[in-house]
Amino acid sequence: xxxxxxxxxxxxxxxxxxxxxxxxxxxxxxxxxxxxxxxxxxxxxxxxxxxxxxxxxxxxxxxxxxxxxxxxxxxxxxxxxxxxxxxxxxxxxxxxxxxxxxxxxxxxxxxxxxxxxxxxxxxxxxxxxxxxxxxxxxxxxxxxxxxxxxxxxxxxxxxxxxxxxxxxxxxxxxxxxxxxxxxxxxxxxxxxxxxxxxxxxxxxxxxxxxxxxxxxxxxxxxxxxxxxxxxxxxxxxxxxxxxxxxxxxxxxxxxxxxxxxxxxxxxxxxxxxxxxxxxxxxxxxxxxxxxxxxxxxxxxxxxxxxxxxxxxxxxxxxxxxxxxxxxxxxxxxxxxxxxxxxxxxxxxxxxxxxxxxxxxxxx
Amino acid sequence: xxxxxxxxxxxxxxxxxxxxxxxxxxxxxxxxxxxxxxxxxxxxxxxxxxxxxxxxxxxxxxxxxxxxxxxxxxxxxxxxxxxxxxxxxxxxxxxxxxxxxxxxxxxxxxxxxxxxxxxxxxxxxxxxxxxxxxxxxxxxxxxxxxxxxxxxxxxxxxxxxxxxxxxxxxxxxxxxxxxxxxxxxxxxxxxxxxxxxxxxxxxxxxxxxxxxxxxxxxxxxxxxxxxxxxxxxxxxxxxxxxxxxxxxxxxxxxxxxxxxxxxxxxxxxxxxxxxxxxxxxxxxxxxxxxxxxxxxxxxxxxx
Numbered sequence: 001x002x003x004x005x006x007x008x009x010x011x012x013x014x015x016x017x018x019x020x021x022x023x024x025x026x027x028x029x030x031x032x033x034x035x036x037x038x039x040x041x042x043x044x045x046x047x048x049x050x051x052x053x054x055x056x057x058x059x060x061x062x063x064x065x066x067x068x069x070x071x072x073x074x075x076x077x078x079x080x081x082x083x084x085x086x087x088x089x090x091x092x093x094x095x096x097x098x099x100x101x102x103x104x105x106x107x108x109x110x111x112x113x114x115x116x117x118x119x120x121x122x123x124x125x126x127x128x129x130x131x132x133x134x135x136x137x138x139x140x141x142x143x144x145x146x147x148x149x150x151x152x153x154x155x156x157x158x159x160x161x162x163x164x165x166x167x168x169x170x171x172x173x174x175x176x177x178x179x180x181x182x183x184x185x186x187x188x189x190x191x192x193x194x195x196x197x198x199x200x201x202x203x204x205x206x207x208x209x210x211x212x213x214x215x216x217x218x219x220x221x222x223x224x225x226x227x228x229x230x231x232x233x234x235x236x237x238x239x240x241x242x243x244x245x246x247x248x249x250x251x252x253x254x255x256x257x258x259x260x261x262x263x264x265x266x267x268x269x270x271x272x273x274x275x276x277x278x279x280x281x282x283x284x285x286x287x288x289x290x291x292x293x294x295x296x297x298x299x300x301x302x303x304x305x306x307x308x309x310x311x312x313x314x315x316x317x318x319x320x321x322x323x324x325x326x327x328x329x330x331x332x333x334x335x336x337x338x339x340x341x342x343x344x345x346x347x348x349x350x351x352x353x354x355x356x357x358x359x360x361x362x363x
Numbered sequence: 364x365x366x367x368x369x370x371x372x373x374x375x376x377x378x379x380x381x382x383x384x385x386x387x388x389x390x391x392x393x394x395x396x397x398x399x400x401x402x403x404x405x406x407x408x409x410x411x412x413x414x415x416x417x418x419x420x421x422x423x424x425x426x427x428x429x430x431x432x433x434x435x436x437x438x439x440x441x442x443x444x445x446x447x448x449x450x451x452x453x454x455x456x457x458x459x460x461x462x463x464x465x466x467x468x469x470x471x472x473x474x475x476x477x478x479x480x481x482x483x484x485x486x487x488x489x490x491x492x493x494x495x496x497x498x499x500x501x502x503x504x505x506x507x508x509x510x511x512x513x514x515x516x517x518x519x520x521x522x523x524x525x526x527x528x529x530x531x532x533x534x535x536x537x538x539x540x541x542x543x544x545x546x547x548x549x550x551x552x553x554x555x556x557x558x559x560x561x562x563x564x565x566x567x568x569x570x571x572x573x574x575x576x577x578x579x580x581x582x583x584x585x586x587x588x589x590x591x592x593x594x595x596x597x598x599x600x601x602x603x604x605x606x607x608x609x610x611x612x613x614x615x616x617x618x619x620x621x622x623x624x625x626x627x628x629x630x631x632x633x634x635x636x637x638x639x640x641x642x643x644x645x646x647x648x649x650x651x652x653x654x655x656x657x658x659x660x661x662x663x664x665x666x
Binding site: 051085086099128147 | 547548552553554556565651
């Protein structure tokens with residue numbers, strides 16, 4: 001199987017190090033997302049893959065072929081640019097036909113391919129329009145058709161949906177993953193929006209501000225089992241609590257100052273998990289049950305007072321102050337039209353969560 | 364205050380352009396209309412009345428003057444073309460390749476000569492090219508030209524003066540367009556498989572055409588009516604449109620045929636541009652029709 005591999009790649013601009021000894025492997029035929037905060041170097045990775053920039057050191061492979069020094073116009077990697085970069089003086093047809101004209105294909109061949117490509121992105125009948133007369137979503141599709149028409153091995157997407165409104169964004173995300181499913185081309189999708197990355201990708205990598213990859217895995221792995229405080233915080237929202245680890249007869253407990261002991265669970269033992277070490281625990285807000293009445297069957301129980309309520313429609317977010325002064329976020333699904341108990345400001349509440357839902361993170 | 368606010372709000376852009384329009388109207392359009400009337404109306408003393416006449420136009424078309432207009436036209440086209448050939452690489456280098464640090468300085472030094480009077484610039488060439496001038500002497504010393512060869516007073520020296528005086532007016536608009544150009548388009552082109560030459564041919568050049576058109580107009584229009592440069596650098600060998608007009612109005616005081624000469628000279632480029640515009644319109648309409656006919660036709664026609 002072919003894959004894209006970056007090997008110990010370094011890159012700096014004007015003396016500022018963006019990527020330092022970065023290695024990354026992306027399997028082909030996948031929808032791969034690179035998620036990271038702005039300025040973390042994810043766009044630089046894309047530009048290196050596309051050939052828009054050259055590496056300072058390190059190698060880039062596409063399959064077994066070393067493409068580190070292959071010029072951009074000979075790579076079988078195409079890009080959908082952030083602001084689409086459609087050619088304003090060319091019609092939609094000519095924009096899409098661009099790479100075929102460069103290859104000097106016959107007129108009839110070009111025509112049939114372009115019309116097929118436009119059909120694929122649902123833009124039939126738009127061929128004689130100019131980009132300036134298209135909406136953002138339509139321009140986006142032209143850029144897709146233009147990049148995909150030469151059947152590249154890899155398609156790079158640089159924050160392609162950043163300029164679209166939320167509803168259109170959701171539609172395009174579905175369309176993109178359907179397209180990838182159909183073509184089986186490798187899509188590498190760069191974004192700072194965790195929602196986009198979680199929605200479309202089969203695998204994703206999380207980069208931190210220093211330009212290092214913190215974690216790679218399926219969206220579910222990354223959301224449920226973040227390996228670091230950064231990942232837990234960056235993907236979704238979470239509650240981070242600092243504590244001290246106690247291990248007794250294979251059961252793990254975390255002692256938190258002012259709150260007592262929590263019983264926790266870890267599927268894998270890490271080297272740093274030694275009795276008495278400081279650590280963080282992360283609990284997702286939706287994995288905490290909030291109630292005014294006491295409940296049974298939970299490993300962990302806390303008391304607190306509601307200080308803030310935000311109604312989101314499908315869920316409600318509560319901010320609860322605990323005994324030790326720390327705040328905890330809790331999501332509650334709005335399941336009923338007429339809730340049996342309604343929780344209000346300044347009310348005392350019970351909070352419950354299972355020990356399996358706690359993630360242990362290195363200090 | 365409220366009145367001022369209203370005037371400067373976007374509802375009344377017309378009010379703001381009024382002073383300029385008035386100025387143009389009084390000092391350009393009215394004199395021009397008077398000139399046009401002069402060229403077609405004649406006073407006949409015998410009947411003590413004004414009559415419409417085309418006699419001055421017929422005169423010009425039958426005389427050498429029309430040839431002079433064509434010669435001026437050709438010189439202006441040639442000047443614009445040579446300016447374009449020289450200016451494009453310069454503008455391209457400045458906008459795309461030039462060292463960022465010195466860009467302003469380089470641009471400034473290009474524009475600087477055009478801050479001096481045209482006559483001064485032309486005289487500078489005059490002293491360089493004249494028989495005992497620096498250029499002539501150097502070329503003679505290098506045995507490239509014989510001592511009897513004149514660098515001055517020929518078509519070449521006129522063209523040299525024209526091009527050097529009008530070059531900045533070609534460089535600036537082309538530079539402005541290239542500088543503004545979205546560089547991501549070049550990246551997109553390379554990404555889609557185009558090398559530098561293809562990118563230039565298909566993206567950079569077509570997108571810079573507005574700048575080229577502006578430059579061509581800025582160079583063509585003044586050089587069409589230019590009379591100082593041909594007089595100073597061409598001696599009395601070559602007579603151009605501008606020279607004839609000066610002669611008609613200031614020396615022989617033949618205002619009516621002078622006016623006709625002006626009108627013809629102005630109409631000629633307008634006429635040519637109009638024809639060019641119509642031809643391009645018809646061509647695109649034809650291409651579009653042909654394309655649509657092909658796509659709407661039976662599918663197996665092109666598959």
